[in-house]
Amino acid sequence: MVTVNVSLGDQSIRTVDSGWKMFVSPHARTILARHERVQNRMENVVEIKNLCVEYRGRRGASAVKLAVNNLTLNVRAGEVFGFLGPNGAGKTTTMNVLLGFLNATGGAACLFGVNVREPIARQRIGYLPELTYYYKFLTAEELLRFYARIFGIPRGEADRRIDALLKLVELEPARKRPIKTYSKGMQQRVGLAQALINNPDLLILDEPTSGLDPLGRMKVREIIQRLKNEGKTVFFSSHELGEVETVCDRVAIINQGKLKVEGRVGDLVAQYQCDLERIFLKIVGYQPQPAL
Numbered sequence: 615m616v617t618v619n620v621s622l623g624d625q626s627i628r629t630v631d632s633g634w635k636m637f638v639s640p641h642a643r644t645i646l647a648r649h650e651r652v653q654n655r656m657e658n659v660v661e662i663k664n665l666c667v668e669y670r671g672r673r674g675a676s677a678v679k680l681a682v683n684n685l686t687l688n689v690r691a692g693e694v695f696g697f698l699g700p701n702g703a704g705k706t707t708t709m710n711v712l713l714g715f716l717n718a719t720g721g722a723a724c725l726f727g728v729n730v731r732e733p734i735a736r737q738r739i740g741y742l743p744e745l746t747y748y749y750k751f752l753t754a755e756e757l758l759r760f761y762a763r764i765f766g767i768p769r770g771e772a773d774r775r776i777d778a779l780l781k782l783v784e785l786e787p788a789r790k791r792p793i794k795t796y797s798k799g800m801q802q803r804v805g806l807a808q809a810l811i812n813n814p815d816l817l818i819l820d821e822p823t824s825g826l827d828p829l830g831r832m833k834v835r836e837i838i839q840r841l842k843n844e845g846k847t848v849f850f851s852s853h854e855l856g857e858v859e860t861v862c863d864r865v866a867i868i869n870q871g872k873l874k875v876e877g878r879v880g881d882l883v884a885q886y887q888c889d890l891e892r893i894f895l896k897i898v899g900y901q902p903q904p905a906l
């Protein structure tokens with residue numbers, strides 16, 4: 615329920631979301647409707663509308679790959695949103711558009727209401743790439759200080775954030791060791807700390823648990839849960855459907871660049887009468903082979 619306060623000259627109206635339209639003048643109604651639209655828009659941290667991305671072949675080659683096909687998707691503030699799809703479905707490509715690494719060939723995408731073509735749209739985001747390539751001779755502490763400097767975070771504040779983040783990702787004991795001596799799980803966690811150094815409101819994580827053992831996955835899941843509790847929005851891709859089911863508020867499944875299903879995990883499970891993994895397999899057209 616949304617309470618709206620609007621001042622119209624000397625007339626002040628306080629009204630409650632549902633049914634307010636019945637009690638106010640047409641003029642007030644117009645203003646309140648505008649206010650409501652703005653509020654709704656602000657609730658969508660990520661807005662993707664009719665997005666298309668084509669990859670063209672090399673010069674001279676005519677082949678065009680439509681990696682994202684008319685995708686429309688919204689992620690609301692404070693949500694943990696699972697972006698699912700088989701290999702090659704278009705998840706990383708979509709994220710690359712949000713991050714400004716790639717231009718869409720059609721449609722549009724906004725972060726916090728700002729078109730992703732504007733660099734300022736990315737001011738409040740943190741990003742963990744699918745594959746991380748860090749300077750492996752740096753320690754975790756040095757790497758985080760490097761990123762803090764890129765964001766222009768003052769030294770004292772950077773020190774505080776680095777301490778807190780290394781604690782969060784449980785790398786405190788290894789903070790002075792070069793990253794090249796880290797296991798895969800530790801590297802993934804240093805990547806998460808890097809994604810959080812600017813205290814972003816939106817996290818875009820491309821397969822944050824890929825290649826991790828069950829304990830590593832559990833730790834990443836706990837971190838995502840803590841970020842959600844802090845009010846952050848998390849948009850992440852994953853192939854680990856069991857964990858997606860436990861951590862996500864909503865999911866979208868795409869296949870060959872197209873949105874196939876979107877909704878709250880509980881609603882989808884109730885609708886399809888099976889778990890997320892089976893829903894996924896159904897949607898991507900998996901047919902069980904008869905036993906030999």
Ligand SMILES: Nc1ncnc2c1ncn2[C@@H]1O[C@H](COP(=O)(O)OP(=O)(O)OP(=O)(O)O)[C@@H](O)[C@H]1O
Pocket residue numbers: 669670679681699700701702703704705706707708744
């Ligand atoms: N630079 C590129 N040039 C040409 N085609 C590309 C390029 N990058 C991706 N593709 C193609 O676009 C499609 C979508 O790829 P994308 O990497 O977005 O999928 P994904 O859903 O992230 O897959 P995965 O789960 O394997 O990470 C695939 O068919 C892929 O081969």
Ligand SMILES: [Mg+2]
Pocket residue numbers: 705706707744820
């Ligand atoms: Mg990918």
